Amino acid sequence: MDDGLSVGIADVRAAAGRLAGIAHRTPVLTSRAIDAMVGAEVLFKCENLQRAGAFKFRGAYNALSRLSDEQGQAGVLAYSSGNHAQAVALASRLLGIPATIVMPTDAPACKLEATRGYLEGCGELVLYDRAQTTREALAERMLNERPLTLIPPYDHPDVIAGQGTVGLELFDQTPQLDYLFVPCGGGGLLSGVATVAKSECPACRVVGVEPEAGDDATRSFRTGQLQTVRDPETIADGARTPSLGEHTFPIVLACVDEMMTVTDKELVAAMRLVFERMKQVVEPTGVLGLTGLIKSSSEGRLKRGSRVGVVLSGGNVSWGAVYQE
């Protein structure tokens, strides 16, 4: 591509074609209470209602559906503590591709259980102890043994293009946004959605939001140099990624307008708001965007009366972790 970026709007449109009738076109919900609270009209893109409970299904399915027959027969490998694992497991099941998924033993129980369910009869779940080995080392060993194709959780053009379809749908459902707040871990969702925003609604200000403890993307964005935070302590388990990637970083630099951080305490307050006012179950990582919006509004940095898009990116939070039984 002439802009030097790994993904363009045409790639996202092609991904949308592959996902049509397979991924859910998730609804856009609104809340008068939250509108009143932030002084804006907020449109929530509910990827917590996506198949396998998060936007990750889009990128995984898009990537898997682009494999050659040979690659598909040999199978895929993915490592993830959560939503990417479930997404690859489900996508491989749907496409008839054998999958090997590597997850840490301390991944959220609901994510382990769901991944195991999707893999039943068509794949393998490999658990590892984070204290004993790294997933990269384990994956490397497996890739040396078998001709598997690695499906990375975010830093891959097909994954990014798939995640971008969240934005394509949102701008179709609610044109003319003034702002768009998007969760950021490794930047797959953010770079995909920002690619779409710059094409479909150039005036829309795209804001990426990450946990304060893992502020690598915000510092990378501000310095122009890739920064790393290993194993940040945050309840946003989907955003514990060490850094942006070689594909996502240039897109974030080119297409995102602002990066900001929020605290775990602010994330819990936003989860509660979504629970009480919208009756939606959204995981900590999933409310990063809303939390950033609330913070921007309370700091007076949001134009009153704006139209604001917020991606609620996933809903995979264990009942046992939240509910007292």
Add this chain to the structure above:
Amino acid sequence: MDDGLSVGIADVRAAAGRLAGIAHRTPVLTSRAIDAMVGAEVLFKCENLQRAGAFKFRGAYNALSRLSDEQGQAGVLAYSSGNHAQAVALASRLLGIPATIVMPTDAPACKLEATRGYLEGCGELVLYDRAQTTREALAERMLNERPLTLIPPYDHPDVIAGQGTVGLELFDQTPQLDYLFVPCGGGGLLSGVATVAKSECPACRVVGVEPEAGDDATRSFRTGQLQTVRDPETIADGARTPSLGEHTFPIVLACVDEMMTVTDKELVAAMRLVFERMKQVVEPTGVLGLTGLIKSSSEGRLKRGSRVGVVLSGGNVSWGAVYQE
């Protein structure tokens, strides 16, 4: 009416006209996991996403909008431990009618808080201690002192007609249901929805579901004699009503096909299922219908491959009651 019932389909249609553009036309959601579990195609009518978090807004708004100018100026009185209180408070606010709401001090915190919010500047919240007095005694004293109109929580034709609009929308969104599972407390929602089902889809089997500890409606239905259970011990706080009413009981007898009960333990399992698989927050009373469906299926009483409607009636459950902070 020639069938002797207090509410007919024409009343529900008229209510729908009054609610148009004011109540939400709530979405119908589905879940592949739950379909597979019960062996049927299940269509969930999400009244947890209704304004004020439950179907009750429909009946309250319909009843309030039918008051005379004089009645409206004098104001309304409602007593409720929960969703009816919030519903009347919000409807009165929207219609500019002063409201006095009587609630017990031990009502769920989120319901007290929300009711107080809606009443701000346009009504009054009166709290009472359940150990000291009954809400009926308190309400009677207030009605003697002031010319208020009492808006009952379920046993009123305008309230029933308003609740019936849930069914009108559902049959419009998903025609041809084989079964429809509906929560039952005092029978306002059940009788309204059953009225619609008998008119729009006579072959649809309407099943009312109530908590086992408060099985008054099931026994009333089976014996043809009104039965009463005072203060049943159940987590389904919206179904702690002592009995069906003089308007709802005849409609339940005429239009409902089956009544059944479920335990609190079964309700919690269903809440968990809806939380984990549908990412929806639904209160214990709100999952009565789904719980009845799961039970019917596991007992082999559901035809495989059926199309089944389920009303998720409300989502007002306190975060503080369920979240470990």
